[in-house]
Amino acid sequence: MDHRGSWSHRIAVLLGASVVLVTTLVQPGPAAADCAAWCQGSSIPRRDSVYPAHSMPGVDAWHYGLSLRWAPAQHRLHGDETLTFRAARGTRVVRLALGGRMRVSSAQLDGRPVRVSHAKQVLVVHHAVRAGSMHALRIRYAGTLPQAPPLALQRNAVGMYRTRTGDVFTNDEPVGAFHWYAVNDQPSDKAFYDFRLSVPAPQVGVANGRLVARHRVRGQEITRFHLDAPASSYLTTVEFGRYRQTRRPAVHGVPVTLWTPRGDRRALHRARYLPAALRWVERRLGAYPFGSLSVIVVKGYDSGMENQTLVTVGDTAYDTAKDTLVHEVAHQWYGDLVTPRDWRDVWMNEGMATLLQYDWLGQRHHTTLTDVLGQEVPRAQAGWDAFGPPGDYDRYVFAADNVYFPPALMWDQLRRHVGGQAFWSMVRDWPGLATHAGGNATRSAYLSWIRSRLDVPPHFFHDWLLGRHMPAVPGVDGRRTVPRAVVQRNWL
Numbered sequence: 001m002d003h004r005g006s007w008s009h010r011i012a013v014l015l016g017a018s019v020v021l022v023t024t025l026v027q028p029g030p031a032a033a034d035c036a037a038w039c040q041g042s043s044i045p046r047r048d049s050v051y052p053a054h055s056m057p058g059v060d061a062w063h064y065g066l067s068l069r070w071a072p073a074q075h076r077l078h079g080d081e082t083l084t085f086r087a088a089r090g091t092r093v094v095r096l097a098l099g100g101r102m103r104v105s106s107a108q109l110d111g112r113p114v115r116v117s118h119a120k121q122v123l124v125v126h127h128a129v130r131a132g133s134m135h136a137l138r139i140r141y142a143g144t145l146p147q148a149p150p151l152a153l154q155r156n157a158v159g160m161y162r163t164r165t166g167d168v169f170t171n172d173e174p175v176g177a178f179h180w181y182a183v184n185d186q187p188s189d190k191a192f193y194d195f196r197l198s199v200p201a202p203q204v205g206v207a208n209g210r211l212v213a214r215h216r217v218r219g220q221e222i223t224r225f226h227l228d229a230p231a232s233s234y235l236t237t238v239e240f241g242r243y244r245q246t247r248r249p250a251v252h253g254v255p256v257t258l259w260t261p262r263g264d265r266r267a268l269h270r271a272r273y274l275p276a277a278l279r280w281v282e283r284r285l286g287a288y289p290f291g292s293l294s295v296i297v298v299k300g301y302d303s304g305m306e307n308q309t310l311v312t313v314g315d316t317a318y319d320t321a322k323d324t325l326v327h328e329v330a331h332q333w334y335g336d337l338v339t340p341r342d343w344r345d346v347w348m349n350e351g352m353a354t355l356l357q358y359d360w361l362g363q364r365h366h367t368t369l370t371d372v373l374g375q376e377v378p379r380a381q382a383g384w385d386a387f388g389p390p391g392d393y394d395r396y397v398f399a400a401d402n403v404y405f406p407p408a409l410m411w412d413q414l415r416r417h418v419g420g421q422a423f424w425s426m427v428r429d430w431p432g433l434a435t436h437a438g439g440n441a442t443r444s445a446y447l448s449w450i451r452s453r454l455d456v457p458p459h460f461f462h463d464w465l466l467g468r469h470m471p472a473v474p475g476v477d478g479r480r481t482v483p484r485a486v487v488q489r490n491w492l
Contacts (some may be wrong), residue, residue, distance in 0.1 A: 001173050001331075001350070001399055002304030002313075002324055038062040038084060038192055040438065041230045045088055045189040050343040050395050054097035054121065054175045055186030060086040062134075062191055066181055069198040069220075070205065070240040072166035075144050081181050082138045087129035094125040094137070097178035097185045099159065101143055108138045123182050139182055151302040151314075160238070163300035166203070167241035169312070171305060174343050174398055177233035188341045188440045190230035197223045199240045206239045206259050208310045210292045227309065228291050230438055232339050237307040239296055244268070251278045254288050259296035261315065267297040270320035274311075277325040284356060285330070286428050289337045289437070295325065306331030306353075323364075327357040333431040341440040346399060347390035347465065348446060351407020352427070358408060370475065373405075373412055377473050380405035384470040391443070391465030409473055410464035416475070418454045426453050 041062035048055040065082040087094070098104075100121040107116045107125065115126045116139070129135060145168065148154065148161035159179030160170045170180065178185040197205025201221040204214075209227030216222070227236075239259075246258040246268060256278065258271040274295045282288060294310045301314040304324050311328040313319040335349035358373040365372070383401025387394040390403045415423040430449065431437060447461050463471050 001306060002319065002327060041191040042086060043189045043191075043230075043439070045184055045186065046341065048186045048343050051175050054178050055189075056095045056097060056184040057186075058087065058089050058091050058095060059184045059189070060088045061184050061189050062086060064181065064183070064191055064193050064236075065196075066193065066238075067196040067198075068180075068205070068238060070168055070203070072162070072200065072203070072240075075162055076142070077145050077160070077168070077180070078142065079181060080138070080140050082136060083182065084134070084136050087131055087133045087135065090129065090131040092128045094127065094129060094135075096123045096125075096182040097121060097175075098123040098141070098182040099143075099179040102141050103143055104139055104141045106140045110135055121178065137182075141182075148300055151300075154302050163241075165241075165300070167239070167298070167300065169239050169241075169298045169301050170237045171301075171303060171312075172236060172307075173234045173305065174346070175234065177236055180238070183233045185233050187232040187234060187339050187343065190232050190339070190439065192230055193225075193227040193236060195223075195225040195227075195238065197225070197238065197240070202242055202262070203240050204243050204245075206241075206243060206294075206296055206310070208236055208308055210255070210309075211257070229289070229308070229337075231308040231336070235306070235308040235336055235339075237305070237310055237312055239298060239312070241298070243296065246271075248272070248275050251275050251293075252282065252287065254278070254290075255292045257292070257294040259294060261297060261299050264297070264299075264315065267315050267320065270317075271295050271297055271313075273322045273325055274329070277322065277329045280360060281326060281329045281333075281356065284359070284424065284428065285333045286432060289333060289431065293329070293332070295328075304328050306335055306349075308332070308336045323357050323361055326360045327353045330356040337438060338431050338433075338436055339440050341442050343398075344391065344393075345443050345446075346393075347403040347407040348441075348443070350399065350404045351390065351411060354404045354408040355411045370412055370416065373408060374473065376405045377409065380409055381470050389464075389466050389468075389470075406464065406470055410461075413464075413471075413473065414454070414456065414460070417457065422454060426450060429453075 043060050045057045045060050047057050061083060063084040067080045069078040104116055104118055107114050109127050117124045145160055145162040148163050149157050158171050158176030162168050175185045177183050193208060195207035197207060198220045199205050200219055201216055204221045205223050207225040209225040212226050213224040242262045243259045244262045248256040256275050260267040260271055278293060290309050292309050296312050297315050298312060299315045304313045304319050306328045330353040331349060334352040340348045359369045362369045362372040379401050384406055387397050387400045387402045390407050393402055
């Protein structure tokens with residue numbers, strides 16, 4: 001997530017927001033026991049320590065089949081979902097998170113009708129399951145999408161929204177996916193996804209993954225997307241709007257696609273930097289880990305989000321800036337490929353993406369990483385003082401300055417201590433470890449692995465992640481070596 005767009009995701013607002021959905025026909029999901037297709041989506045789900053309300057650790061989701069039809073004239077979204085899951089424990093009922101204003105019209109478990117109840121943003125399926133058993137749950141649901149708040153207030157908004165022009169966008173970090181489909185909305189439970197999207201032409205639906213089909217039937221533009229690597233729910237997204245699809249030359253075999261508002265040449269021009277951003281990040285982190293990469297520029301949206309394989313940015317100079325794209329592309333490794341098991345460790349995502357962004361800025365403006373990042377020491381200190389250390393932040397203010405700049409400064413201090421070659425080798429190797437690539441990692445596993453590779457000073461990580469005050473940053477005097485306009489354009 002980009003910093004400005006996440007700055008005031010206040011959880012008090014997040015927990016009170018709700019979005020509504022509706023019904024459509026969906027193709028049947030995979031066989032419930034089809035491990036050959038979906039067992040890589042097996043996870044060890046857990047209740048989140050920071051935002052527990054929407055995590056449902058009894059469900060290990062393997063695959064979500066989501067068919068969504070947007071009716072802009074009625075402000076209605078029609079949804080039909082098939083969830084293939086493993087019962088992580090034996091229970092008398094199955095629970096999923098589902099937005100409180102949604103209305104479920106029917107439900108089937110393993111092809112048979114099943115009774116459900118729905119209250120306080122929890123969908124309860126009244127059927128006992130045995131630990132380890134596999135099931136397919138199909139639900140149809142209905143509702144009206146709320147209008148997106150003004151741009152200045154969007155940083156408080158999560159879920160799915162419609163714009164005044166009839167477009168739709170989502171913003172799901174940290175917990176917002178449950179507003180538009182039934183889900184275990186916690187980052188430790190990764191799953192595969194298939195989307196079938198229908199909307200009146202000339203609008204088109206766009207989602208994560210590779211576009212596998214697009215055709216028009218009786219005025220409806222129908223698209224299908226397949227996400228071929230497990231993803232956390234906060235990294236899923238769907239947009240409906242009048243978008244132009246532009247295919248760019250593949251980068252090392254990876255298809256690159258731009259989705260921009262029709263007729264908006266400025267947005268198209270800015271989005272064209274995506275392939276170059278990918279090439280630059282690959283030089284630091286190695287081969288891109290997924291089968292495709294796209295960016296969508298959304299009018300009426302003010303943020304940037306690293307949705308897996310589909311970076312979403314607003315139609316502003318800040319959101320589409322080159323270093324913003326570098327930041328979001330870096331998240332495809334740090335955050336998407338390897339995801340923290342719990343929201344207390346969002347710093348694992350944002351600190352490294354910020355470091356790489358400022359590394360790019362330093363190279364772009366022919367100065368050092370330390371000098372360009374050092375300009376943000378006052379901001380880092382202020383964020384720490386206001387919202388706590390990055391490893392134990394104020395849960396009511398999600399993703400403020402304290403989880404971006406202090407961890408980035410921490411990494412730079414470690415780089416200066418151990419040397420660039422050893423440090424960047426560590427940064428490159430971590431996302432590709434077979435033990436967690438495509439899955440989740442804990443803080444203890446991450447830091448223990450780093451200590452096994454590098455000469456880390458005693459108490460270094462504790463002081464930078466949990467200390468009462470931010471450590472001093474030696475060798476940084478705060479002088480600006482990058483023009484103020486460059487940094488202020490991107491970090492307001």
